[in-house]
Amino acid sequence: MRIAGTLGIVGGNGQLGSAIARGLLTAGAIAPEALWVSARSGRAEALADWPGITVTTDNQALADACDTILMSVPPAGFGQVGINAPDRLVVSVMAGVTRERLASETGAARIVRAMSSPAAAERMAYSPWIGTGAVTEEDRETVRTLFSAVGTTDELTDEGHIDHFTALTGPVPGFVALYADCMIRFAVAEGIAPEVAERAIRQLFLSSGRMLGREGPSPANEVKAMVDYAGTTAAGLVAMEKAGIAGVIAEGLRAAVAKAREIGG
Numbered sequence: 001m002r003i004a005g006t007l008g009i010v011g012g013n014g015q016l017g018s019a020i021a022r023g024l025l026t027a028g029a030i031a032p033e034a035l036w037v038s039a040r041s042g043r044a045e046a047l048a049d050w051p052g053i054t055v056t057t058d059n060q061a062l063a064d065a066c067d068t069i070l071m072s073v074p075p076a077g078f079g080q081v082g083i084n085a086p087d088r089l090v091v092s093v094m095a096g097v098t099r100e101r102l103a104s105e106t107g108a109a110r111i112v113r114a115m116s117s118p119a120a121a122e123r124m125a126y127s128p129w130i131g132t133g134a135v136t137e138e139d140r141e142t143v144r145t146l147f148s149a150v151g152t153t154d155e156l157t158d159e160g161h162i163d164h165f166t167a168l169t170g171p172v173p174g175f176v177a178l179y180a181d182c183m184i185r186f187a188v189a190e191g192i193a194p195e196v197a198e199r200a201i202r203q204l205f206l207s208s209g210r211m212l213g214r215e216g217p218s219p220a221n222e223v224k225a226m227v228d229y230a231g232t233t234a235a236g237l238v239a240m241e242k243a244g245i246a247g248v249i250a251e252g253l254r255a256a257v258a259k260a261r262e263i264g265g
């Protein structure tokens with residue numbers, strides 16, 4: 001499906017903005033001619049494969065030309081964007097920036113606050129979102145089309161949960177990379193060559209990701225099936241639970257959520 005009208009990405013040369021743009025263009029959800037990108041440098045090297053895109057340093061020109069504006073600059077730089085867009089749909093993927101602040105800085109009433117991740121380039125992001133009361137059914141369709149084209153999406157009912165997803169699913173592969181690294185460090189400490197350990201664990205995460213990502217037993221049921229089988233994995237899982245792995249992960253995630261709440265300014 002195509003996004004209706006024109007889309008402008010403020011910060012579209014950045015890691016997340018360019019990933020979303022690439023995902024959308026690859027999916028055919030937007031034509032290059034309907035896509036605007038702004039960056040301080042006025043360059044969009046990451047999107048050089050699509051010469052039809054309009055690239056500018058002028059954020060207001062982008063806002064005037066586009067029906068939907070996607071804000072993707074660092075939260076600390078949001079105050080310098082300086083757009084007035086009272087009659088536009090403004091969507092933000094910036095961590096920690098509330099709908100209230102988005103409205104006061106842009107003059108828009110139709111605001112959607114979302115979270116996404118650079119996995120959007122591979123069309124594998126998870127992008128939850130929540131709109132203001134002024135968001136129309138047509139706007140919802142635009143947002144669903146945008147985020148479905150780059151992965152999967154849910155409309156939320158509690159804005160605070162965007163901070164949770166900033167911690168949980170924004171930093172791909174963040175927490176999953178730590179778990180993989182712990183496994184690699186264990187294997188190396190046991191005398192396995194580092195390159196062999198890394199190759200083995202990368203393959204494990206690739207195959208596990210495919211198995212957990214598709215429809216099928218929930219992660220909890222996968223664990224239960226392993227524990228019921230009572231083999232080597234069960235011994236490991238039971239020992240990890242007993243050592244408090246769930247509490248350690250929750251503590252880390254709580255710290256990440258607290259940081260997400262802080263950085264919006």
Ligand SMILES: NC(=O)c1ccc[n+]([C@@H]2O[C@H](COP(=O)([O-])OP(=O)(O)OC[C@H]3O[C@@H](n4cnc5c(N)ncnc54)[C@H](OP(=O)(O)O)[C@@H]3O)[C@@H](O)[C@H]2O)c1
Nearest residue numbers: 011013014015016039040041072073074075077094095170
């Ligand atoms: N990267 C992630 O993994 C991730 C995940 C979830 C959410 N986010 C959110 O996504 C947003 C962008 O993060 P990022 O990692 O993509 O940042 P980034 O790589 O540093 O890119 C930021 C982009 O914003 C542009 N920019 C900065 N100030 C601007 C201004 N006043 N006007 C126009 N463009 C401006 C930069 O222009 P130049 O190219 O000229 O420097 C650059 O293109 C952040 O709010 C972050 O919280 C990021």
